[in-house]
Amino acid sequence: MAVQKWMKTKFPGVRYREHHTRMHGRQKDRYYTITYKLNGKTKTEAIGWASEGVKPADVSDQLNQLKRNHREKTGYKTLAEKRELAMAAERKVQDDQRLAQKRKMTLADVWEQQYFPQAQNNKAEKSWKREESLFRIWIAPLLGEVVFSEIGVKDLEKLKAVMAKKGASLRSIEYALAVVRQMFNVMISYDLHKGDNPVSRVKKPKEDNRRTRFLTKDEAEKLLESAKERNVVLHRMMLLSLYTGLRAGEILKLTWEDVDFANKMLSIRDTKSGKNRHVYMTKLLFSELKLQQDVRCDSDERLVFIGRFGGPMNEVSRLFKELVDDLGLNEDIEDSRQRVVFHTLRHTFASWLVQRGTPLYTVAALMGHSTIAMTERYAHLAPDGLRQAVAVLED
Incomplete structure (x- = not known):
């Protein structure tokens, strides 16, 4: 197969070569490139096929924009750099969307999707069952629908007050706070929460739960x-x-x-x-x-x-x-x-x-x-x- 030659267009710096079999309408499909000087060296970058919508005039516009950027020392210097900037911008949009979604996650979402599965894998059955009971009976009814990233000391103090009013032991209150604290720790370790752990700023209830009875x-x-x-x-x-x-x-x-x-x-x-x-x-x-x-x-x-x-x-x-x-x-x-x-x-x-x-x-x-x-x-x-x-x- 003969090597296809590069052909010039009426636009300076814009060239193409024809595919030996691939057609675009009645003509052979054309693949366009641009050539320009950058830092004293000749640089060639591919643009694409005519069958994909590439037109010589549009290619020339892209080349002219590059040359303006070179002269004014602004913006991207190559089309590859332009693509990288576009991809970075797209990633930022996606990251912002994910972050916004995270911010909308409720405490119940974090429990179901992140915390409880790992607790079942890493903790003794007795421990995770105790945590599940505390979450279901005390934590979820009060804080389950609160956006996780917005939970603060005020919410946790309310949890303490409600549990105490309904007769929960101080040990149960302390344990419930510990569950929320561990949920924040897990989200922080997963890089899914960027703030601090609000439980660290809550005064924890204390009591001496140690057994004192002994037999005569x-x-x-x-x-x-x-x-x-x-x-x-x-x-x-x-x-x-x-x-x-x-x-x-x-x-x-x-x-x-x-x-x-x-x-x-x-x-x-x-x-x-x-x-x-x-x-x-x-x-x-x-x-x-x-x-x-x-x-x-x-x-x-x-x-x-x-x-x-x-x-x-x-x-x-x-x-x-x-x-x-x-x-x-x-x-x-x-x-x-x-x-x-x-x-x-x-x-x-x-x-x-x-x-x-x-x-x-x-x-x-x-x-x-x-x-x-x-x-x-x-x-x-x-x-x-x-x-x-x-x-x-x-x-």
């Missing part, structure tokens, strides 16, 4: 005796919490590899505080775990406590609540911090130690507390020790 020796004995009669596995789990301070989750994850009968010691791994620790068995606990080992001697299961149908247990038996109710330990008690739950056994362990003069730092180590401040709630249980400390000044 008589209450503990009755509860253990009742459990032993009904369910020996639950009884042993209760002994572990009462005499080592283990959390329910730590008991459920305990394996036989963690049980050191030779040294009467348990190794607690992957704890809530992130620090492994060791606890020690009483004679009673030692003997009960030996019995538990005998029960499971024919099983390949590594866990000390397994479910009825094999495999791990997901939670402590609901029988515990029945035992507590049968003994009337929660009768007429409205304050949740004073109600007996399985975690009360752990508090009882710490409380009994402090009452018998065990130093707080020792109790903190046995409990696996990350800071001594968490253990200081038990300090008031050792008044004699405090009194004796001051008494040394008498000498």
